[in-house]
Amino acid sequence: MNIQQSPNFKASDYKSGLTPVWCPGCGDFHVLLSVTKALAELGTPPENVAVISGIGCSSRIPAYTNCYGFHGVHGRSLALGAGLKVARPDLTVMVMSGDGDGFSIGGNHFLHACRRNVDMTYIVMDNRVYGMTKGQPSPTTEPDWDSALSPGGTGLSPFHPLVIALASGANFVAREFSGDIKGSTRTIVEAVRHPGFSFVEILSPCVTFRPDERQWKTQTHAASVEATDDPARAARRIMTDDGFNVGVLYRGRRKPYETHVSDLAGDPAILEEEFAV
Amino acid sequence: MTAGVTSKVIGSAGELLAHAYQMELEAQERYGYLADQMEMHNNADLAKLFRELARVEGIHAGDILEQMQGMQVPQINPLDYKWSGSESPEALDMGDMHYMMTPRQALLLALKAEQNAFEFFDHLLKSTDDEDTRRFAAEFAEEEQEHVELVLKELKKHPESDERTREDMDPPIQQE
Numbered sequence: 064m065n066i067q068q069s070p071n072f073k074a075s076d077y078k079s080g081l082t083p084v085w086c087p088g089c090g091d092f093h094v095l096l097s098v099t100k101a102l103a104e105l106g107t108p109p110e111n112v113a114v115i116s117g118i119g120c121s122s123r124i125p126a127y128t129n130c131y132g133f134h135g136v137h138g139r140s141l142a143l144g145a146g147l148k149v150a151r152p153d154l155t156v157m158v159m160s161g162d163g164d165g166f167s168i169g170g171n172h173f174l175h176a177c178r179r180n181v182d183m184t185y186i187v188m189d190n191r192v193y194g195m196t197k198g199q200p201s202p203t204t205e206p207d208w209d210s211a212l213s214p215g216g217t218g219l220s221p222f223h224p225l226v227i228a229l230a231s232g233a234n235f236v237a238r239e240f241s242g243d244i245k246g247s248t249r250t251i252v253e254a255v256r257h258p259g260f261s262f263v264e265i266l267s268p269c270v271t272f273r274p275d276e277r278q279w280k281t282q283t284h285a286a287s288v289e290a291t292d293d294p295a296r297a298a299r300r301i302m303t304d305d306g307f308n309v310g311v312l313y314r315g316r317r318k319p320y321e322t323h324v325s326d327l328a329g330d331p332a333i334l335e336e337e338f339a340v
Numbered sequence: 341m342t343a344g345v346t347s348k349v350i351g352s353a354g355e356l357l358a359h360a361y362q363m364e365l366e367a368q369e370r371y372g373y374l375a376d377q378m379e380m381h382n383n384a385d386l387a388k389l390f391r392e393l394a395r396v397e398g399i400h401a402g403d404i405l406e407q408m409q410g411m412q413v414p415q416i417n418p419l420d421y422k423w424s425g426s427e428s429p430e431a432l433d434m435g436d437m438h439y440m441m442t443p444r445q446a447l448l449l450a451l452k453a454e455q456n457a458f459e460f461f462d463h464l465l466k467s468t469d470d471e472d473t474r475r476f477a478a479e480f481a482e483e484e485q486e487h488v489e490l491v492l493k494e495l496k497k498h499p500e501s502d503e504r505t506r507e508d509m510d511p512p513i514q515q516e
């Protein structure tokens with residue numbers, strides 16, 4: 064056989080041998096596929112990628128990849144990811160979590176990660192529920208979602224991740240639907256390539272505790288306008304968003320965070336001096 | 341046009357083989373993945389069914405690989421395959437799965453995947469003049485049609501009453 068171009072990596076090169084324990088139909092399977100396809104498209108060797116997560120069904124994802132990974136503490140994935148990226152700027156750092164992990168217990172880290180603008184990609188698998196702990200409402204849950212654990216709904220205004228990311232200084236803001244693997248793959252590739260802190264919310268159904276979310280397949284639609292680099296314009300658009308627009312909303316031009324110490328990567332002594340307290 | 345059928349022109353027999361091979365590999369991987377999921381959730385009947393479908397797709401992938409010997413086959417990046425859908429036409433949508441699904445429900449999904457694969461090659465056959473491409477497209481369309489027949493035959497063994505999802509006596513949604 065004569066392959067015309069030298070092959071780089073296949074999506075399967077980024078998958079570990081572990082079988083995911085997610086419920087069949089869970090959107091997180093699709094996210095795993097999109098991430099592995101995006102990494103193959105980027106051609107980054109698995110050993111140069113670190114997948115960092117917190118706690119939750121979605122946060123199990125590092126174990127299912129063949130990259131370096133860290134299944135961290137609940138809500139602290141961004142702190143871990145930022146620390147790693149500053150210490151090892153040569154790595155591609157992908158932080159992945161759920162809406163509970165990222166916006167409840169990890170909400171504060173989210174704001175400051177956007178502000179700091181460290182060059183990494185943050186993917187939140189948003190299913191508007193705490194899947195792992197059996198279906199409690201999360202910050203993105205609709206106020207009238209009626210369930211055994213929230214009779215009549217919480218009545219609380221949902222947290223709007225894209226608005227908050229934009230207002231807090233994230234340099235790239237996008238939303239995708241897990242079932243649109245091509246769209247998610249394309250956006251993840253762009254997010255990784257974009258300098259600074261890139262935030263991608265992926266609507267990823269929890270088919271067990273939110274079976275209604277299977278309808279997202281027909282509810283999500285491509286945003287009718289192109290991405291902008293003007294935060295004011297992006298803010299106006301996102302405030303009138305129906306929550307189901309998918310695509311890139313904002314590509315910013317902020318300079319990513321840079322440590323003043325160069326070449327940290329190779330020298331543990333410099334690292335210790337810089338970071339140990 | 342059915343989801344997954346190509347919307348762009350496939351220009352050569354080599355390019356068609358690259359697509360066909362990738363499609364069979366993805367189908368094999370997907371069915372294998374679904375078998376793993378069903379094993380994980382103690383649905384042995386379905387695990388066996390998906391394992392068998394993965395085996396059949398694997399054989400087909402191997403055959404295509406042999407046909408690729410000595411041909412100019414381009415290397416294609418994941419986003420550059422020319423299927424119009426989000427995934428290759430024969431990859432069954434994992435979002436349609438359920439841990440309580442019945443073999444009939446699974447077979448209906450497999451039927452849709454095999455029909456999509458048939459349409460992919462059939463559409464190509466009808467839209468290209470290149471002789472070599474047409475030869476391969478006709479051959480693969482015929483094979484996919486055989487898979488469709490196979491699934492239809494299997495479906496006959498499962499009555500329509502099996503279309504309802506099985507009941508979980510201890511459903512996860514019953515929170516106290």
Ligand SMILES: Cc1ncc(C[n+]2csc(CCOP(=O)(O)OP(=O)(O)O)c2C)c(N)n1
Nearest residue numbers: 119120121137161162163164192193194195
């Ligand atoms: C400090 C701490 N508090 C609470 C928990 C319990 N807990 C585990 S996962 C989780 C929520 C996960 O929700 P989400 O991030 O949306 O992930 P999903 O399971 O839906 O993917 C909670 C509250 C914990 N593990 N640690």
Ligand code: SF4
Nearest residue numbers: 086089120194269270
């Ligand atoms: S409980 Fe929900 S989020 Fe967790 S694996 Fe199952 S479907 Fe996915």
